[in-house]
Amino acid sequence: MPEYDALADLYNVEYDHDYDLPLWLDLAAREPGPIIEWGAGTGRVAEPLARAGHDVTAVEISEDMAARGREKGGAEWITADMRHADPGHDFGLAVCAFNSFLCLTTPDDALAFLGNAAAHLKPGGLLGIEVSAFRPEELAAPPGGPALQHDLTRDLPDGGTLERFSVSSYDAAEQLLTMRLFYELYDSGNVMYERRSGTLEIRPTTRDELSLMLRLADFTVEAVYGGFDGEPFTAESDHLVVLARRG
Known part of the structure; x- marks a missing residue:
């Protein structure tokens, strides 16, 4: 993978x-x-x-x-x-x-x-x-469809921070939860120096x-x-x- x-x-x-x-x-x-x-x-x-x-x-x-x-x-x-x-x-x-x-x-x-x-x-x-x-309400799409949400903030070893955001959608027929993940990396002065993204698919x-x-x-x-x-x-x-x- x-x-x-x-x-x-x-x-x-x-x-x-x-x-x-x-x-x-x-x-x-x-x-x-x-x-x-x-x-x-x-x-x-x-x-x-x-x-x-x-x-x-x-x-x-x-x-x-x-x-x-x-x-x-x-x-x-x-x-x-x-x-x-x-x-x-x-x-x-x-x-x-x-x-x-x-x-x-x-x-x-x-x-x-x-x-x-x-x-x-x-x-x-x-x-x-x-x-x-996962509870059913957690998997159900919100009104208006999937929305970007902030998941977590973590300290980086170099003194900066990591912010993660995601957009999730659940296919009930296939029983698959797809999460599009977005990462922002900030230095110790709170200046963003990198963005990344990835996709994670799981089957609850x-x-x-x-x-x-x-x-x-x-x-x-x-x-x-x-x-x-x-x-x-x-x-x-x-x-x-x-x-x-x-x-």
Whole structure:
């Protein structure tokens, strides 16, 4: 996916959250290893797991993203498509965090990944998937059609700032959310010196659809959460976390 390469240098700035890490670290301490992260980005999750002493393999389709992950050290990196990547051995715990699963934009893609994840888990191994939970009103077009919105402001390492804007549209028939992303980079004097844009397409899923696909891939759903503290999943949840064990 070349669209990720063009924005790889901004990924660590754009996605700097760590509120999900305690969940993955807790699972890593509980489950036998080794660990694989599917769709690892630049190692936001894989690197802390490796730093905690775990044997971690990170799979990422973007070579530029994986290169930045390698710079952090710790994990073994594989640049490959998670639908059919072969890491060469099996794992006790697999993680697919932060909407990586939603980047699989057809049911066939999703099932191909789940089948591959199952094939590289030891019997009884655990797969954890976390995605954003979209409410219908969030996906519906606003009156007048899609509009530009401001998403975030982030500090840049050189003292400047990053501003991100987006225009989103949802195709209910295809179940695809397309986001056109616009980036403005400012120096420490608040003078803009660069603009970039990119497109991200994801396929939102529901609790029951994800659970069914896991069952079709020979997983048994063990737990469903609406967040990272084990809270129940409800219609108001912003996150969907599913833990499933290989049969």
